[in-house]
């Protein structure tokens with residue numbers, strides 16, 4: 261451990277203790293040696309005793325800096341692990357942080373471009389447009405086409421800070437894992453691993469550039485989503501150059517109302533967008549917080565979304581998608597047995613799961629939701645509750661489904677904020693039903709056959725040869741089977757002959773012995789005994805050898 265990591269570890273510990281996070285640990289995690297260690301750090305008192313636990317955790321993460329803030333934001337979506345109160349507090353974490361020196365930003369941009377800013381851009385604004393935990397955004401005009409662009413550049417040394425913090429986090433998680441035992445519900449190591457994948461993805465702006473291009477291409481002809489153009493040739497792992505957009509932040513409802521935006525249509529488009537990304541494209545934006553979503557200023561009667569920040573994208577396997585759609589449909593048909601079966605069939609829970617008990621548990625969580633009018637039921641909460649229930653039955657947590665659940669919660673929250681009467685089910689049901697019909701109907705068979713076509717056209721030339729080989733193999737097999745059968749029959753015949761001789765020999769020997777003992781004619785008894793011995797010898801010699809067939 262280097263001096264810097266020791267210093268950071270002390271800093272983390274002192275902030276945690278100042279907010280009394282040690283007092284929030286369950287007794288199992290605070291054995292006597294932990295309490296002794298805590299007493300030895302007597303000068304680090306809890307200075308926020310009067311505040312509730314969730315708020316103390318939020319404040320501590322905020323003070324610990326960007327990596328911990330993002331961690332808290334991610335944790336806030338793990339409602340299967342946290343109570344609602346804590347999840348709510350963590351969801352309020354904001355990662356707006358003071359900007360870093362624009363000289364450093366300029367330097368970093370020029371290193372990536374291997375050219376001076378002035379040679380490629382006009383009007384580079386030294387004052388950042390936005391400054392977040394990982395990057396800072398500056399505006400400029402691209403010299404080559406005169407179009408406004410933004411330059412998103414990573415903070416200096418952000419990678420080293422993140423790697424150091426992640427190391428500390430995984431060491432703490434490993435310690436907690438040992439203290440909690442293998443069957444713990446909190447799974448700290450898994451949570452930290454999830455986070456590592458997410459944050460490391462955000463550190464590579466080249467990846468973000470590729471994701472943005474792919475999402476943009478998926479929605480090129482759409483009137484629901486616009487994704488800014490990426491200047492790929494100017495984008496690098498630490499720098500992203502994008503078309504500048506001038507939308508209204510989605511959270512600014514007052515501005516949206518002022519320009520007469522059709523909020524109902526906007527909310528419905530949001531839900532459709534989500535389902536299109538998940539079910540049609542299998543590529544969904546998984547960081548849909550309000551800072552990343554803007555609304556067009558043009559034709560407010562038919563508004564569209566503008567999506568930014570494609571650092572974290574999710575995909576689902578075909579099987580996951582199908583089970584998910586069936587899950588929603590089964591839920592709205594109140595078919596709880598089907599839900600339980602789906603969880604087992606998809607492999608999300610073990611095949612040994614007690615289906616009846618699981619079905620009952622699903623019913624207990626789902627049935628009360630129907631006490632609400634249909635337009636108040638939240639898809640996100642249905643999914644969340646189902647995962648929570650499945651957790652009791654040892655669900656294997658699927659990171660891609662957790663991402664999806666988080667995105668769904670965002671979309672719903674957003675939709676209801678824009679248009680509180682939004683009937684999610686009515687908006688999504690036709691989409692899901694159509695999709696399901698396409699997956700199982702004759703159309704789906706035709707599509708799957710089409711998808712298999714390249715494989716079969718590749719294999720087709722080999723087919724005659726394969727048939728010939730198989731026929732020859734079959735003929736050889738038949739031949740050898742016939743031989744085995746003949747051998748078996750010969751063996752049986754020999755065996756019968758030998759048994760017959762041995763039995764005759766036994767009868768002659770017994771008769772001979774009886775005649776001899778009763779002093780009946782001597783030659784007769786001796787002949788019987790002699791014939792018995794001869795029959796025995798022939799029978800013994802003609803018995804078949806023991807062999808395997």
Ligand SMILES: Nc1ncnc2c1ncn2[C@@H]1O[C@H](COP(=O)(O)OP(=O)(O)OP(=O)(O)O)[C@@H](O)[C@H]1O
Pocket residue numbers: 355389390391392393394395396397410412488502503504505506547551552568569571
């Ligand atoms: N193409 C763009 N046009 C106009 N403004 C933009 C553009 N891209 C980013 N911004 C502004 O910069 C802000 C931060 O950008 P972005 O969300 O991509 O950064 P980030 O570091 O990934 O932030 P976060 O940590 O919140 O995810 C956005 O909220 C938006 O205000």
